[in-house]
Amino acid sequence: MTELRGPVRIVGTGLIGTSIGLALTRLGVVVELVDANPDYALMAERIGAGSRLVQIEPQLVVVAVPPDHVGEVVAEQLERTDAIVTDAASVKSKPLTDASRLTKDLSRYVGSHPMAGSERSGPLAARADLFDGATWAITPHETSSADAVALVRRLAEACGARTVELPVEDHDLAVARVSHLPQLMSSLAAGTLVDAPSSHLQLSGQGVRDVTRIAAGDPGLWTQIVSANSSALTGLLEQIRDELDRVLVALGKGESGDELTAVLARGVSGAVRVPGKHGTPHIDLVSVLVTIPDRPGQLARLFADAAESGANVEDLRIDHSPGRPAGEVELDVKPGSVDQLVEVLTERGWVVHR
Numbered sequence: 001m002t003e004l005r006g007p008v009r010i011v012g013t014g015l016i017g018t019s020i021g022l023a024l025t026r027l028g029v030v031v032e033l034v035d036a037n038p039d040y041a042l043m044a045e046r047i048g049a050g051s052r053l054v055q056i057e058p059q060l061v062v063v064a065v066p067p068d069h070v071g072e073v074v075a076e077q078l079e080r081t082d083a084i085v086t087d088a089a090s091v092k093s094k095p096l097t098d099a100s101r102l103t104k105d106l107s108r109y110v111g112s113h114p115m116a117g118s119e120r121s122g123p124l125a126a127r128a129d130l131f132d133g134a135t136w137a138i139t140p141h142e143t144s145s146a147d148a149v150a151l152v153r154r155l156a157e158a159c160g161a162r163t164v165e166l167p168v169e170d171h172d173l174a175v176a177r178v179s180h181l182p183q184l185m186s187s188l189a190a191g192t193l194v195d196a197p198s199s200h201l202q203l204s205g206q207g208v209r210d211v212t213r214i215a216a217g218d219p220g221l222w223t224q225i226v227s228a229n230s231s232a233l234t235g236l237l238e239q240i241r242d243e244l245d246r247v248l249v250a251l252g253k254g255e256s257g258d259e260l261t262a263v264l265a266r267g268v269s270g271a272v273r274v275p276g277k278h279g280t281p282h283i284d285l286v287s288v289l290v291t292i293p294d295r296p297g298q299l300a301r302l303f304a305d306a307a308e309s310g311a312n313v314e315d316l317r318i319d320h321s322p323g324r325p326a327g328e329v330e331l332d333v334k335p336g337s338v339d340q341l342v343e344v345l346t347e348r349g350w351v352v353h354r
């Protein structure tokens with residue numbers, strides 16, 4: 001069996017590279033940190049993601065630089081080392097095409113893509129547990145060696161992720177749908193807030209926060225990602241444009257038409273197909289809303305009371321605007337636990353709504 005012994009060289013010590021470094025270092029794997037910006041490599045070293053100076057040749061190189069530069073760095077690392085080389089880019093066709101223009105033998109290269117991240121960039125946003133429970137795509141190409149694929153699988157598992165293998169082209173079609181289109185939709189929705197009066201913005205609740213969170217991602221990085229996946233994205237954007245036209249026509253009629261309901265109902269059907277946490281199939285959860293006074297210790301009391309009802313809280317959201325005397329906690333539980341949870345919380349004086 002191919003073992004991940006290290007050292008692992010990480011080229012690009014931003015959010016993703018430094019998070020991989022932290023995850024591997026916690027397992028005792030020796031990590032070498034390299035970045036075009038020496039300050040970033042130093043920061044990554046200071047927070048414990050590895051070391052800038054490692055004398056031993058790497059077993060594996062992970063290229064975690066923006067997509068436009070991945071191909072050249074992969075080719076350079078293949079030529080300079082005997083290591084297996086992977087990358088973490090959000091698109092997989094472009095790095096492969098770019099690298100194949102620069103070097104002949106790509107058997108030690110296999111692309112990969114951790115499906116976890118954040119709207120933040122740079123080493124200081126990194127976390128050792130970023131990939132725990134996440135999916136990590138591995139995209140072998142025609143000449144990737146079995147050893148390369150096996151070692152990259154070990155890397156993903158060492159970072160706490162579960163792996164999915166798929167061809168390069170399938171990967172790019174899939175992420176156009178589940179990552180790149182949602183990013184563009186989030187940016188478009190958030191863009192309408194730029195000129196909004198603050199009297200409108202003060203009514204913001206969790207819905208607009210959910211929809212706009214990823215819009216805060218680095219525009220430079222996302223320009224590279226969506227440009228590299230333009231053909232897969234174009235079809236989806238045309239579909240959205242047609243749907244938007246239908247919505248405009250329906251709204252223009254000024255009547256509560258079937259057309260509008262059909263668009264909204266299709267959204268419900270799509271949303272329930274998104275797999276739940278840890279890549280498990282989506283299970284229907286029920287949300288229970290609890291009003292919580294803005295005082296120290298209230299969350300701890302709520303969780304203790306919820307635990308006593310026997311309900312396992314599968315997920316939760318907290319909505320609290322500064323200055324308001326109370327917040328709203330949304331507890332997601334399995335349908336079978338709801339009655340008991342509501343009964344116990346109500347008995348103990350919580351204001352609960354389903």
Ligand SMILES: NC(=O)C1=CN([C@@H]2O[C@H](COP(=O)(O)OP(=O)(O)OC[C@H]3O[C@@H](n4cnc5c(N)ncnc54)[C@H](O)[C@@H]3O)[C@@H](O)[C@H]2O)C=CC1
Binds near residue numbers: 017065123
């Ligand atoms: N941001 C996210 O949530 C996710 C990003 N990715 C992919 O991971 C890669 C890295 O993204 P982030 O860590 O978010 O970006 P980042 O901006 O936080 O880090 C990128 C790092 O690469 C360095 N760099 C740029 N060109 C370089 C070169 N030629 N040689 C050495 N270092 C170089 C930069 O100085 C920077 O430190 C990208 O390809 C992205 O598509 C994958 C999954 C999630």
Ligand SMILES: O=C(O)C(=O)Cc1ccc(O)cc1
Binds near residue numbers: 089116
């Ligand atoms: O912030 C989030 O929820 C993300 O989904 C982050 C992300 C960004 C880019 C990727 O290629 C993969 C994951």
